[in-house]
Amino acid sequence: MGIEDTNRREMLIGMGAGLVALKTGTASAQADPARKLGYAIVGLGSYATRQIMPQFANCKHSRLVALVSGTPEKLARYGAEYGIPARNRYSYASFDTIRDNPEIDIVYVVLPNSLHAEYVVRAAQAGKHVMCEKPMATSVAEARTMIGACRKAKRLLMIGYRSRFxxxxxxxxxxxxxxxxxxxxxxxxxxxxxxxxxxxxxxxxxxxxxxxxxxxxxxxxxxxxxxxxxxxxxxxxxxxxxxxxxxxxxxxxxxxxxxxxxxxxxxxxxxxxxxxxxxxxxxxxxxxxxxxxxxxxxxxxxxxxxxxxxxxxxxxTGPNQFVGQLDHLSECVKTGRTPIVPGEEGLADMxxxxxxxxxxxxxxxxxxxxx
Amino acid sequence: MGIEDTNRREMLIGMGAGLVALKTGTASAQADPARKLGYAIVGLGSYATRQIMPQFANCKHSRLVALVSGTPEKLARYGAEYGIPARNRYSYASFDTIRDNPEIDIVYVVLPNSLHAEYVVRAAQAGKHVMCEKPMATSVAEARTMIGACRKAKRLLMIGYRSRFxxxxxxxxxxxxxxxxxxxxxxxxxxxxxxxxxxxxxxxxxxxxxxxxxxxxxxxxxxxxxxxxxxxxxxxxxxxxxxxxxxxxxxxxxxxxxxxxxxxxxxxxxxxxxxxxxxxxxxxxxxxxxxxxxxxxxxxxxxxxxxxxxxxxxxxTGPNQFVGQLDHLSECVKTGRTPIVPGEEGLADMxxxxxxxxxxxxxxxxxxxxx
CATH class of the missing domain: 3.30.360.10 (Dihydrodipicolinate Reductase; domain 2)
Structure with a gap:
């Protein structure tokens, strides 16, 4: 049995009973399968800036298009480093206007744990798919709210369980x-x-x-x-x-x-x-x-x-775990598949x-x- | 800090609050510090016959002098192998007559767990020091009875925690x-x-x-x-x-x-x-x-x-754990020291x-x- 087989089996295992296959591909994503989906990174701490952001250079299906931070100096510094134009640099106050930015397909929430729920819900309400760092939330109740918000918005939710990649x-x-x-x-x-x-x-x-x-x-x-x-x-x-x-x-x-x-x-x-x-x-x-x-x-x-x-x-070994994780969600968005580590996986841990x-x-x- | 220091410290730690230093040396043991103390092995299963008995050849302070078994064939076979005279071969029925055998200083109980208590008590009542395999007993109550019987008989009780040697x-x-x-x-x-x-x-x-x-x-x-x-x-x-x-x-x-x-x-x-x-x-x-x-x-x-x-x-590494264990109890009997793994150590596990x-x-x- 190869890793690909394992993957498919895990995906089936990962699909909880209440989970339905969503038609989630955005029009633009489905129109061009070669297009790299655009990620907005929310929270520019050391994990985001040192581990995740450098990996987009190695992704096949994902690219970094937007940054969200409460610190203007960080937006300026990382914006310049990664060539993110000013229009794609957001504060937490302006975060909800991502709904008007078609370059952003996926929002990756890398904030302190207690802020995960709020930003996942806001991202879904802005019409974006969401990657959320572990732990998914600080309680089962929050995790359920997050899953519900993404389901209601018909957007995918994936938890950053990088080891699975x-x-x-x-x-x-x-x-x-x-x-x-x-x-x-x-x-x-x-x-x-x-x-x-x-x-x-x-x-x-x-x-x-x-x-x-x-x-x-x-x-x-x-x-x-x-x-x-x-x-x-x-x-x-x-x-x-x-x-x-x-x-x-x-x-x-x-x-x-x-x-x-x-x-x-x-x-x-x-x-x-x-x-x-x-x-x-x-x-x-x-x-x-x-x-x-x-x-x-x-x-x-x-x-x-x-x-x-x-x-x-x-x-x-193929792509590293960070690349695998970023591209997996992009591919799921393109194909309408459920991620192998969906919100339900985060809820199970919580x-x-x-x-x-x-x-x-x-x-x-x-x-x-x-x- | 050397192993010797550790040994002394462990011995102090091992001495429970209720434990008093006993004057345990038999007259013969104290009379000649070079004399090897005589062990009777009770129970001739594979641990006794394959692991313990062959080790007496390497001991400085211990020798095998008697065997106790319910199987006459085992008594004959191992008696011959180790040169144990017929007078020092016991059945469980004749076990208590070890009290009349001055060659036996220590009884080593290697029986199934539920028989430990009975044979430790009988050995102490026969005036012998006792080594008992782990687990000491099948309950705390049994362990307390065993400790009490040895204390009353003014005989040492040590548990076969070989790893400590x-x-x-x-x-x-x-x-x-x-x-x-x-x-x-x-x-x-x-x-x-x-x-x-x-x-x-x-x-x-x-x-x-x-x-x-x-x-x-x-x-x-x-x-x-x-x-x-x-x-x-x-x-x-x-x-x-x-x-x-x-x-x-x-x-x-x-x-x-x-x-x-x-x-x-x-x-x-x-x-x-x-x-x-x-x-x-x-x-x-x-x-x-x-x-x-x-x-x-x-x-x-x-x-x-x-x-x-x-x-x-x-x-x-010095003597192996089996030799170290056998000789430790012999030395304790000779000097009146408390073993580093006395009955109280077995009780603590129970x-x-x-x-x-x-x-x-x-x-x-x-x-x-x-x-």
Whole structure:
């Protein structure tokens, strides 16, 4: 089974029950399949400017056409760097006038978490398709509002789960689900970094939460995409030193376990005070190790099978995860397909995130209905 | 700080509040410090015959002098192999007459778990010091009875936690507790193997439980010895396919999380349907990996620090873990010291094991009093 097959299968899995295929292609997009769709980037922080914006140069179906920022100096600096004309530079006050700009097909929201919902809804109401960074929102309720707004506007919504476009993660999904090391029994995943003080991510009104929202979500999302099903039991333990000035309003460590309908258990780590990034899919015949698993680059896969541990190296990896992600949404807009990581995928994570926080807070195993 | 220093510190840590230094040396043991103390092995299963008995040849302070088994053929075979005279071969019926045998200083109980309590108590009542395999017992109540019986008889009780005598595990403890990779934030530990049908370990009346009692206890014990403190919160999720004939009476997978008073969280895996053996101590500056961590031999340590991952290889490892364990109890008997893994250490694990089962069964985080 090739990655393309996996892709199609994942896409089907990704399509939630309530999701209908939308006729979403704009007239201009459908008229010329070779046309690169125009992205507006909302929020010019370091992730947008250092990771995403440089990647448009490598895209086949996407180009950077507009910038949105509250800081005029940033608009001037990045506008000049990327050749964005003044008419395509927006403030948050003028943001809604993007509806009058046919060059913009897709709005990519890269704002602090608590602003995602507002800008996704406004983008959809302006008639644009939307890419939204993870975590999709700060609550299930917000996520539902965002999905509803995009559906009402007949516009696509995709969440920035870049690992789903990263070749080694795609291979891991394929190997895990095809039973390469036997049926999966246990998944372990750990993600953490040493949070630097003074960032919006440590300010609950902006972030909506601590390490879980920001980095632990990679452990959660990986557990879900590697298992290929939705958890039905969630247990969690939090550990935060509230005397650490970084953790006045958000949690540091919150580890959690998920039980899936097939019986797979995932043991997951989330930390704002230690550096690690990896997961392991343990089957009856061995395991698949990815470490690091979800960085911007440098993934490494090792496979333990038949008593031997060997590296697995892809001969050709194709476009990187950032390019893959940007072009995937453009292609979906052109073809009317549903993204493999639609709003429903972000909602699924938010649903478990709320359960993790509740499990930790109430000291009990939270049961979720089968999704 | 050398391993010897660690040893002394661990010994102090290992000495519970209620534990008093006992004058335990037998007259003969104290009379001649060069004398090798005599062990009787109770239960001639594969662990006893393949792993433990061959190691006496390498011991400085211990020798094999007696065998106890319900199978006359085993007594004959191993008696001949190890030169054990007929007078030192016992059945379970004649076991209590060991009290009249001055060659036997120590009884090593290697029976199925549910028989540990009975034979430890009978050994103590026969005036012998006792080594007991892990898990110490099938309940906290049994463990307390065993400790009480040995204390009353003024005999030492040690649990067969061989990893505490394994050089890489001792180094890991030293590195973790001395902050080699910064203060510990998170510990992960995973232990499992694919249980073969038809063994006593799968029969609850003999084993007292499933993977947790047998192999998951290595994850638990490692979390405790690496953290150097006792957990105060326990959460757990079990996953067992009851249609698998192996798991009619015992659990397959039971994963658990522990929260320690310092804030360290341990994420632990226990499995009877997947093969893995490792732990990781994650500090603020990196992590210490041990994989495999607790096999009979072949431990491998990797250290991640300052952005680099490097193997750590001991130039000289001294006696192996089996020899170290056997001779440690002999030396303790000679000197009146308390073993670094006394009955109280086994009780501490049993206490958490009961909490893990309760947490899984009741779907709640169980709080333990600070030990």
């Amino acid at each position: 990263e070749p080694y993660n795609r291979l891991a999904i394929e190997l895990a689900r095809s039973g390469h090391v036997g049926p999966t029994r246990i998944i372990t995943a750990e993600h953490g970094f040493d949070a630097k003080p003074g960032q919006w991510r440590l300010d609950r009104p902006l972030s909506g939460g601590g390490s879980l929202m920001d980095i632990g979500i990679y452990s959660l999302n990986a557990a879900r995409y590697l298992a290929g099903e939705e958890p039905v039991q969630v247990s969690a333990i939090e550990s935060t030193d509230r005397t650490d000035p970084r953790f006045r309003t958000v949690e540091d460590r919150i580890d959690f376990m998920l039980r899936f309908p097939s019986g797979v258990i995932a043991n997951c780590v989330s930390s704002y005070s230690s550096n690690h990034n990896g997961y392991r899919v343990i089957g009856t015949k061995g395991y698949i190790d990815m470490e690091p698993a979800t960085p911007y680059e440098g993934q490494r896969m090792m496979i333990r099978k038949d008593g031997q541990t060997t590296p697995r190296v892809l001969a050709s 649903r478990v995130i709320e359960a993790i926080y509740r499990a930790a807070r109430e000291g009990r195993t939270v049961t979720l209905d089968a999704a | 394994e050089p890489y595990n001792r180094l890991a403890i030293e590195l973790a507790r001395s902050g080699h990779v910064g203060p510990t934030r998170i510990i992960t530990a995973e232990h499992g193997f694919d249980a073969k049908p038809g063994q006593w370990r799968l029969d609850r009346p003999l084993s007292g439980g499933g993977s947790l009692m047998d192999i998951g206890i290595y994850s638990l014990n490692a979390a405790r010895y690496l953290a150097g403190e006792e957990p105060v919160q326990v959460s757990a999720i079990e996953s067992t396919d009851r249609t698998d004939p192996r798991f009619r009476t015992v659990e397959d997978r039971i994963d658990f999380m522990l929260r320690f008073p310092s804030g360290v969280i341990a994420n632990c895996v226990s499995s009877y349907s997947s093969n893995h053996n490792g732990y990781r101590v994650i500090g603020t500056k990196g992590y210490i990996d041990m994989e495999p961590a607790t096999p009979y031999e072949g431990q491998r340590m990797m250290i991640r620090k300052d952005g680099q991952t490097t193997p750590r290889v001991l130039a000289s 206490r958490v094991i009961e909490a893990i089962y309760r947490a899984a069964r009741e779907g709640r985080t169980v709080t333990l009093d600070a030990a």
